[in-house]
Amino acid sequence: MNLAIARLIEKTTILLRKIKDSRDVFPYNRTQSIFVINKRVDGMKKIMMTLAATVLMAAPSLAADIAAGKAKSAVCAACHGQAGVSAVPMYPNLAGQKEEYLKKQLKDFKSGARKDPVMAPMAMPLSDEDIANLSAYYASLK
Numbered sequence: 001m002n003l004a005i006a007r008l009i010e011k012t013t014i015l016l017r018k019i020k021d022s023r024d025v026f027p028y029n030r031t032q033s034i035f036v037i038n039k040r041v042d043g044m045k046k047i048m049m050t051l052a053a054t055v056l057m058a059a060p061s062l063a064a065d066i067a068a069g070k071a072k073s074a075v076c077a078a079c080h081g082q083a084g085v086s087a088v089p090m091y092p093n094l095a096g097q098k099e100e101y102l103k104k105q106l107k108d109f110k111s112g113a114r115k116d117p118v119m120a121p122m123a124m125p126l127s128d129e130d131i132a133n134l135s136a137y138y139a140s141l142k
Ligand code: HEC
Pocket: 072, 073, 075, 076, 077, 078, 079, 080, 090, 091, 092, 094, 102, 105, 106, 115, 116, 118, 119, 122, 123, 134
């Protein structure tokens, strides 16, 4: 992922330099110069869009903080176990569960889309950041 971003930035830099140099490509043919410049600007736009999409895709996993999730999980451990493996039959294991699934469940408990009298008050005070961190933490456990 980082390599892909680095390549895109390199491409962008090269194109930027070309656009800057374009002014002098056809000094006697304005129409042709503008055509070349527009093509290069379009190329730039495409690269910037790809770059933005790549960064956006990488963002959730970059943002989640497993250590912060672990710190926040102290209260959860009472029911879901110290390492996300519950000792009580009615309390589900969370260790190794899919990160996106955990996030969705916590958001659903918070919004009321998934109803449970025990989990609703647990999810209520969690921020989006808490939810992302807790989900990353439990997903990281085996
Ligand atoms: C008092 C006990 C208790 C505490 C504390 C608790 N939970 Fe739960 N949790 C439950 C129960 C019971 C369920 C099952 C709910 C159901 O049947 O829908 C559950 C379900 C879940 C689920 C859905 C699991 C699945 O497989 O669908 C997630 C995610 C979850 N809890 C996360 C947390 C987090 C994060 C915390 C701490 C902020 C926490 N829980 C604190 C009892 C608890």
